[in-house]
Amino acid sequence: MSPGWTDRLTAGLHRTRARVGDSISQLIGRGPDLGAEFWDGLVDTLVAADMGGAASVEIVDALRSRARRDGLPDADAVRSALADLVASELITSPDPFALTPVTVLFVGVNGTGKTTSVGKIAAEAAAQGRRVVVGSADTYRAAAIEQLHVWTDRAGVPVVERERGTDPASVVFETLAQAREVEADMVLVDTAGRLHTSADLMEQLRKVQRVAKGQSAFPVRCVLVLDATTGQNGLAQARAFDEALGLDAIVLTKLDGTARGGIAVAASRELRLPIVRIGVGESLDDLQSFQALEFAQALVGA
Numbered sequence: 001m002s003p004g005w006t007d008r009l010t011a012g013l014h015r016t017r018a019r020v021g022d023s024i025s026q027l028i029g030r031g032p033d034l035g036a037e038f039w040d041g042l043v044d045t046l047v048a049a050d051m052g053g054a055a056s057v058e059i060v061d062a063l064r065s066r067a068r069r070d071g072l073p074d075a076d077a078v079r080s081a082l083a084d085l086v087a088s089e090l091i092t093s094p095d096p097f098a099l100t101p102v103t104v105l106f107v108g109v110n111g112t113g114k115t116t117s118v119g120k121i122a123a124e125a126a127a128q129g130r131r132v133v134v135g136s137a138d139t140y141r142a143a144a145i146e147q148l149h150v151w152t153d154r155a156g157v158p159v160v161e162r163e164r165g166t167d168p169a170s171v172v173f174e175t176l177a178q179a180r181e182v183e184a185d186m187v188l189v190d191t192a193g194r195l196h197t198s199a200d201l202m203e204q205l206r207k208v209q210r211v212a213k214g215q216s217a218f219p220v221r222c223v224l225v226l227d228a229t230t231g232q233n234g235l236a237q238a239r240a241f242d243e244a245l246g247l248d249a250i251v252l253t254k255l256d257g258t259a260r261g262g263i264a265v266a267a268s269r270e271l272r273l274p275i276v277r278i279g280v281g282e283s284l285d286d287l288q289s290f291q292a293l294e295f296a297q298a299l300v301g302a
């Protein structure tokens with residue numbers, strides 16, 4: 001983890017923390033007794049942060065039992081116990097990027113941060129000594145290739161690219177051939193953004209996945225890049241991509257742009273998928289491994 005990450009995370013989650021933390025302070029400020037009003041208010045706060053109804057109710061019930069058993073004397077005690085409970089709802093493994101060798105497909109709706117994530121993860125893995133090859137299977141947007149080069153050139157990572165309009169599955173085919181040639185141990189494939197409701201484009205992605213599985217000597221994993229600012233719609237996206245492809249993990253981006261960072265809890269819990277990276281900004285250091293307790297603490301202001 002890079003130095004200063006905790007500060008970046010804390011800064012990135014400030015919107016969510018302000019909302020959750022302020023609500024807790026206000027709720028506690030109403031009086032010394034944590035009555036029904038407090039607990040209901042807390043459920044509302046967590047739901048407003050997009051944690052999802054079921055998770056919010058369960059977390060608050062558990063917190064309430066703990067309060068009865070051990071007492072929660074002040075706001076700090078409430079926050080700290082809440083952070084523990086939120087963390088216990090979060091799944092963080094297995095991490096596909098920890099596999100060696102591995103081929104990872106990055107999928108998601110438009111603009112969630114796929115290309116940026118591929119570039120950043122490629123640069124990070126290359127810096128750790130892995131032999132990485134990137135495939136640019138986004139053949140719709142000409143800019144996608146230049147965008148990848150921003151990250152990969154500096155890291156010396158080769159990018160396999162084909163002209164606009166090429167079948168993305170054929171780019172994957174060639175990427176895997178190149179990976180064999182250079183004896184890579186990590187292949188990262190960027191794909192074009194697409195609406196989860198577009199049957200044709202989802203079918204195209206299934207073809208990309210079939211080719212990857214057929215051609216890759218490595219295990220093939222599929223990672224959804226989810227924009228935290230899309231809130232509950234993000235869950236619908238995740239479900240649709242999961243049904244079409246069988247997802248292995250989530251990269252959750254743009255947590256800096258939302259007060260609804262609780263979506264991490266809802267996504268992880270509802271889909272039983274690990275969150276393996278989170279993004280809190282646009283620079284290289286703003287995408288990092290996901291640590292449940294650290295995240296939960298930054299989220300609730302513990």
Ligand SMILES: Nc1nc2c(ncn2[C@@H]2O[C@H](COP(=O)(O)OP(=O)(O)OP(=O)(O)O)[C@@H](O)[C@H]2O)c(=O)[nH]1
Pocket residue numbers: 108109110111112113114115116117138141144147191192193194225253254255256257278279280281282286
């Ligand atoms: N604030 C913030 N911006 C981010 C984060 N991750 C990515 N972005 C920005 O989001 C924008 C879209 O990122 P891309 O990587 O192009 O997204 P994409 O999913 O590849 O987009 P398409 O290929 O068009 O579907 C860029 O301006 C990124 O810099 C993040 O964690 N926080």
Ligand SMILES: [Mg+2]
Pocket residue numbers: 114115116138144190191192193
């Ligand atoms: Mg892209």
